[in-house]
Amino acid sequence: MRTKIVAGNWKMNKAASEAAALIEGIKNATADAAGVEVVVCPPFTGLKDAAAACAGSHVKLGAQNVHWEPSGAYTGEISAGMLKDLGVTHVIIGHSERRQYFGETDETVNKRTKAALAAGLVPLVCVGETLGERDAGQMDEVVVRQIKLGLADLDIAKVVIAYEPVWAIGTGRTASPAQAQEAHALIRRTLAEMAGGDVANGVRIQYGGSMKPENAKELMGQPDIDGGLIGGAALTADSFAAIVMAGV
Ligand code: PGA
Secondary structure: OOOEEEEEEOOOOOOHHHHHHHHHHHHHHOOOOOOEEEEEEOOHHHHHHHHHHHOOOOEEEEEOOOEOOOOOOOOOOOEHHHHHHOOOOEEEEOOHHHHHHOOOOHHHHHHHHHHHHHOOOEEEEEEOOOHHHHHOOOHHHHHHHHHHHHOOOOOHHHOEEEEOOHHHOOOOOOOOHHHHHHHHHHHHHHHHHHHOHHHHHHOOEEEEOOOOHHHHHHHHOOOOOOEEEEOHHHOOHHHHHHHHHHOO
């Protein structure tokens, strides 16, 4: 049995002064979410206040990116050690917005994931095809490549994967449960090739892309969907908590 994991990706939303109130709301509304791991991922500037708000509760704290070096001349970057120091336990890596707008590649995803693991952070590694790739029949090829290169030479058992079809992110267009399940099963088969069936069966694979209270239960009811990575619907306590509770 895999423990479901629902993470809120706040993206570039919520100032530090707004983080604690949202987390308080999430804490209260998910107090009965037994058996679901709940994670919030504010922007870097909100992590310190968020850590204080999460302290002693069931809500865990994630960041949205991490650099692969421990320190040095990398203006604008944040290291895994800096995140640990703030009480961060999880980190999103390789989100499609980073791939699309900030030059993230499978190689940098691999380096960031290794650095996160070395620091004891749980990486939430994002993969997913664009609409053009899906329409061209390349979904399998793209997702398998992202998994094989992004997770090369590391301890796959310690990673969480988020399958986020780019065409479903922020568009209101969700993958159907069957489409999502097909991609998740493909990812699990790929993990089995890389690390063996036992490891593959233990890895959690979240779905992301317009997941909402209305569709969360059916998506998370699929055999290979182990939670969600939530964008827009993670910005209010009510909708995020409703998604978490759909996983109970
Ligand atoms: P969305 O974003 O829920 O707003 O589609 C999901 C994500 O990008 O992680």
